[in-house]
Amino acid sequence: MDVRTLDDLVGDFAPGGKRIFVRVDFNVPLERDAAGAIVVADERRIAASLPTLRWLLERGAALIVASHVGRPEGRPDPALSMKPIADRLAALLGRPVGFVPSSIGETVLARSSRLQPGDVLVLENLRFHDGEEACDPELARALAAPAELYVNDAFGTCHRAHASVTGVPGILPGVAGRLVEVEVAAFKKAMHEPARPVVAILGGAKIGDKIGTIRHLRKLADHLLIGGGMACTFQRAQGLPVGASLVDIAALDVAREILAERDGAQLHLPTDWIIAKEISSSAPYQIVPLDEVADPWRALDIGPRTINEFVGLIKESATVLWNGPMGVFETPPFDRGTLEVAVAIAEHPCVSLVGGGDTARAAKKARVVDRLTHVSTGGGASLDMLSGIDLPGLAVLRGRLGA
Ligand code: AMP
Secondary structure, three states, rough: OOEEEHHHHHHHOOOOOOOEEEEOOOOOEEEEEEOEEEEOOOHHHHOOHHHHHHHHHHOOOEEEEEEEOOOOOOOOOOOHHHHHHHHHHHHOOOOOEEEOOOOOOOOHHHHOOOOOOOOOEOOHHHHHHHHHHHHHHHHHHHOOOOOOOOEEOOOOOOOOHHHHHHHHHHOOEEEEEEHHHHHHHHHHHHHOOOOOOEEEEEEOOOHHHHHHHHHHHHHHEEEEEEHHHOOOOOOHHOOOHHHHOOHHHHHHHHHHHHHHOOOEEEEOOEEEEEEEEOOOOOEEEEEEEEEHHOOOOOOEEEEEEHHHHHHHHHHHOEEEEEEEEOOOOOOOOOHHHHHHHHHHHOOOOOOOEEEEEHHHHHHHHHHOOHOEEEEEEOOOOHHHHOOOOOOOOHHEOOOOOOO
16 A cells, blocks of 8 residues: 555554544544433444554554544534543543543643653644645644654545645654544555446436546446436436436536447446335335436435346356435335345345445445445545545655655
C-alpha cells in the first residue's frame, strides 16, 4: 500500500512518549435517553477505530482524538457536542477519556501538555469552526499545535480536503490508521486486477452525484446493474414512462450519453418494477413491466423479474462491487430487491465490496454483513474510490515520512 501506515512509525517517529493527533470518523447518530441525556445511538464507527487507538496506546502514546459529528455549519451547537461520544469511547476502551470543550486554543494546549503516555483526550466537534470545511491553514496550525504526530483513521472523511484531513498532515508527520489501511487495501484489491467477471451494482436515489462512478465502473466492470431511483432517470432518458417516480432531471442528458455509449460493461436496467402511490408499508402496490409505470404511481423497488436477472448475474460473478439500495429499502415491501441482492452476494463465493451508509445498513438488515468480503464505513469516500478518484486525505499520506 502506497499510503504510510502505523508500521512506518519507527525510529524518530516511534509513538512512545509522543502526543498524537488522531483524526477519527466518530460521526455517529445521537439520541436522547429516557432521562433526556444525549447518548450515542450506534457505536459502530467508534468501535471501528479501536484497533488504531489501542495500538498507539499500547506503545505509550498520548492521544488527542478529534472528529466532526453532524452538520453544525461552523457554529457551536450543544446538541452536537463530542462529550457523549467521549463517554462512549471511554466505555469501549475501558479506560478514562478526557474531554475538552474546544478543539483549539489555550485550554487544549494546557490539557494536552499534561497528557501522560496512555492518556486519551477528546476534542470538541471540529465543525464548530467554519475553517474545518474551508481547510483554513490557521485552524490547521492551531489543531496541529499540541501534537507531534498525526494519524488519520477517518476513512469516511478522506474524500474531504478539510483542515483536520489534509491541513494537519501538511504540518505534522502523518500516517494512516488501521481502519483506513484496511479500507484502502480492500478497494485496491477489488478494483485493480479484480477476479472476473466483475459485476458492479449501483442504486440509490440520485444519479447526479454518481455519474463519475457510473462512468468509471462502466470501464472496470463486465456487467453494470442499475436499480433504485437512479434507474428511473435512465428509464425516462430512454423515453419510457416513469409516472410519479423520482427522476433526476438535471442528469437526463448524461443518462442519454451513458446509454448511447457502447464500450465497457454491459448495462442492465430494471425490466419490471414494484409500484405504489406513496412510500408507505400500508399502501397498495403492484408489480408491473417497465413501460407500465403511470402517474400517480411511483417505481419504488425493482420487480421479481429484475431481481432474478440481477441474482443470476451475481451468481456468475467473481467480484461484486455494490453501492446504493435497489429501492426504498427502509419501508417494506419496497426492501425486497435490496435484501435479495444482499443475500445473493453473501451466498455466492465471490469477492464482495459493499460501500455507502445506506448499503451497509441494508446489508445489516439482511443479516449478511459477516459474509461479505468488505463493508466500507465510508459513504462519499467509498463512492469516490469506486470512481477512481484519489482521495485528498490519502494523497497527503504518501512518500517518505517526514520528507
Ligand atoms: P443515495 O443517497 O443516493 O444512495 O440514496 C439512498 C436512498 O435512495 C434511500 O433512502 C432509498 O430509500 C432511496 N431510494 C432508492 N430507490 C428509490 C426509488 N425507486 N424511489 C425513491 N427513492 C429511492
